[in-house]
Amino acid sequence: xxxxxxxxxxxxxxxxxxxxxxxxxxxxxxxxxxxxxxxxxxxxxxxxxxxxxxxxxxxxxxxxxxxxxxxxxxxxxxxxxxxxxxxxxxxxxxxxxxxxxxxxxxxxxxxxxxxxxxxxxxxxxxxxxxxxxxxxxxxxxxxxxxxxxxxxxxxxxxxxxxxxxxxxxxxxxxxxxxxxxxxxxxxxxxxxxxxxxxxxxxxxxxxxxxxxxxxxxxxxxxxxxxxxxxxxxxxxxxxxxxxxxxxxxxxxxxxxxxxxxxxxxx
Amino acid sequence: xxxxxxxxxxxxxxxxxxxxxxxxxxxxxxxxxxxxxxxxxxxxxxxxxxxxxxxxxxxxxxxxxxxxxxxxxxxxxxxxxxxxxxxxxxxxxxxxxxxxxxxxxxxxxxxxxxxxxxxxxxxxxxxxxxxxxxxxxxxxxxxxxxxxxxxxxxxxxxxxxxxxxxxxxxxxxxxxxxxxxxxxxxxxxxxxxxxxxxxxxxxxxxxxxxxxxxxxxxxxxxxxxxxxxxxxxxxxxxxxxxxxxxxxxxx
Numbered sequence: 001x002x003x004x005x006x007x008x009x010x011x012x013x014x015x016x017x018x019x020x021x022x023x024x025x026x027x028x029x030x031x032x033x034x035x036x037x038x039x040x041x042x043x044x045x046x047x048x049x050x051x052x053x054x055x056x057x058x059x060x061x062x063x064x065x066x067x068x069x070x071x072x073x074x075x076x077x078x079x080x081x082x083x084x085x086x087x088x089x090x091x092x093x094x095x096x097x098x099x100x101x102x103x104x105x106x107x108x109x110x111x112x113x114x115x116x117x118x119x120x121x122x123x124x125x126x127x128x129x130x131x132x133x134x135x136x137x138x139x140x141x142x143x144x145x146x147x148x149x150x151x152x153x154x155x156x157x158x159x160x161x162x163x164x165x166x167x168x169x170x171x172x173x174x175x176x177x178x179x180x181x182x183x184x185x186x187x188x189x190x191x192x193x194x195x196x197x198x199x200x201x202x203x204x205x206x207x208x209x210x211x212x213x214x215x216x217x218x219x220x221x222x223x224x225x226x227x228x229x230x231x232x233x234x235x236x237x238x239x240x241x242x243x244x245x246x247x248x249x250x251x252x253x254x255x256x257x258x259x260x261x262x263x264x265x266x
Numbered sequence: 267x268x269x270x271x272x273x274x275x276x277x278x279x280x281x282x283x284x285x286x287x288x289x290x291x292x293x294x295x296x297x298x299x300x301x302x303x304x305x306x307x308x309x310x311x312x313x314x315x316x317x318x319x320x321x322x323x324x325x326x327x328x329x330x331x332x333x334x335x336x337x338x339x340x341x342x343x344x345x346x347x348x349x350x351x352x353x354x355x356x357x358x359x360x361x362x363x364x365x366x367x368x369x370x371x372x373x374x375x376x377x378x379x380x381x382x383x384x385x386x387x388x389x390x391x392x393x394x395x396x397x398x399x400x401x402x403x404x405x406x407x408x409x410x411x412x413x414x415x416x417x418x419x420x421x422x423x424x425x426x427x428x429x430x431x432x433x434x435x436x437x438x439x440x441x442x443x444x445x446x447x448x449x450x451x452x453x454x455x456x457x458x459x460x461x462x463x464x465x466x467x468x469x470x471x472x473x474x475x476x477x478x479x480x481x482x483x484x485x486x487x488x489x490x491x492x493x494x495x496x497x498x499x500x501x502x503x504x505x506x507x508x509x510x511x512x513x514x515x516x517x
Binding site: 130132133135136137138139140141142143144146150151154155158229231232233234235 | 316
């Protein structure tokens with residue numbers, strides 16, 4: 001009986017495939033960052049009901065959520081060159097489509113996809129932030145931007161993180177479709193190796209192990225972040241004033257001010 | 267000093283008040299009493315622009331605004347003139363007690379974090395909570411939360427204090443500690459201008475220099491606490507106060 005499965009190859013493939021891990025992670029991290037920023041913009045526009053933009057983004061979110069990512073990748077792959085040609089025509093420029101790396105098509109598609117999926121999640125999380133805390137921040141004289149950065153976003157993150165984490169994991173796996181737009185990442189390289197050796201099963205098994213490993217690592221990281229941002233739910237210890245002062249800075253402990261709180265109101 | 271002229275506020279067809287005129291001089295403690303829903307809190311919130319007044323002119327501290335045309339930038343400046351203590355405390359739940367107190371210092375006044383922390387601990391000590399500096403609001407009692415909120419207000423160094431029913435959300439056994447704290451604050455800072463919305467009539471009698479009775483968006487009666495509270499002239503005030511005495515006796 002011939003050797004049906006080349007077990008050794010499953011493991012020797014892994015280092016070869018991992019050479020393309022930076023490409024995969026590059027797509028994931030870039031589209032996640034840009035996607036999240038865009039998602040926040042969409043969420044804020046929809047929350048503040050800015051005319052025209054709200055309707056446009058609502059349509060965009062509905063469209064992206066209603067079409068497969070594979071189709072979106074093809075749309076980006078064929079759409080970006082057309083857009084560029086129009087740009088060239090109307091602005092009398094002469095950009096060459098061949099100078100645009102395939103990476104861009106994939107990045108655009110994934111970033112828009114992430115933005116659409118996360119915007120609803122972020123919108124819900126922003127709505128869940130206690131109105132009273134925002135008012136307190138306003139009454140302290142903080143500007144809109146400061147409130148968003150220091151109060152609203154940190155609080156919304158606690159609510160949004162589990163969903164964002166899931167979305168991040170599905171993005172990692174989703175990048176395996178990037179080959180349709182001509183980017184050689186891990187899955188594309190796997191297909192190349194398989195095409196050479198005709199050991200399809202082994203290669204895909206190697207890929208499965210790598211993606212699985214990435215997902216497990218991501219889950220661990222998300223759990224750590226979750227623990228960190230939920231610190232406010234953990235119990236703290238009583239600290240004496242002077243201990244707190246000497247721990248926080250180099251100043252000499254202050255003399256305790258006269259207790260003025262002992263008078264009781266009748 | 268606070269000067270309010272012809273202030274008006276309407277919530278989608280429901281008129282809260284249409285013409286409020288009021289002056290509170292520096293160092294005065296004005297108490298606003300009146301039934302729930304009479305517009306007392308809304309009036310206070312208009313001074314801090316948490317509600318946008320529809321009409322009127324307000325001078326608060328060194329700032330002046332004419333409603334309704336107030337830019338965002340102007341609003342931020344006006345809010346810095348005063349500081350507010352809320353009924354529901356409104357502490358930042360993800361920040362510890364000292365971080366809550368230091369937030370204004372770090373974000374608005376741009377003070378270095380170590381200096382801000384030091385100041386925060388001093389303010390917390392003044393309200394008797396320095397030992398709880400590292401506690402998150404979730405682990406504090408209602409009374410402690412409100413005292414942290416008072417410390418947060420004091421740290422802003424605003425000389426205008428707006429107290430919006432500071433003890434209404436508290437269990438009755440916790441009211442005392444907050445009132446004691448507030449009393450020591452106003453005694454320590456005779457230069458502060460204070461507007462207090464409260465149902466604690468005994469406390470009002472003790473600390474206020476001026477009282478107004480507010481009903482249906484109107485200032486029905488105003489004067490010295492001992493006059494308004496002990497010898498009210500208007501029937502509406504008498505009715506309101508007698509309900510209170512009955513309640514106290516019933517308790």
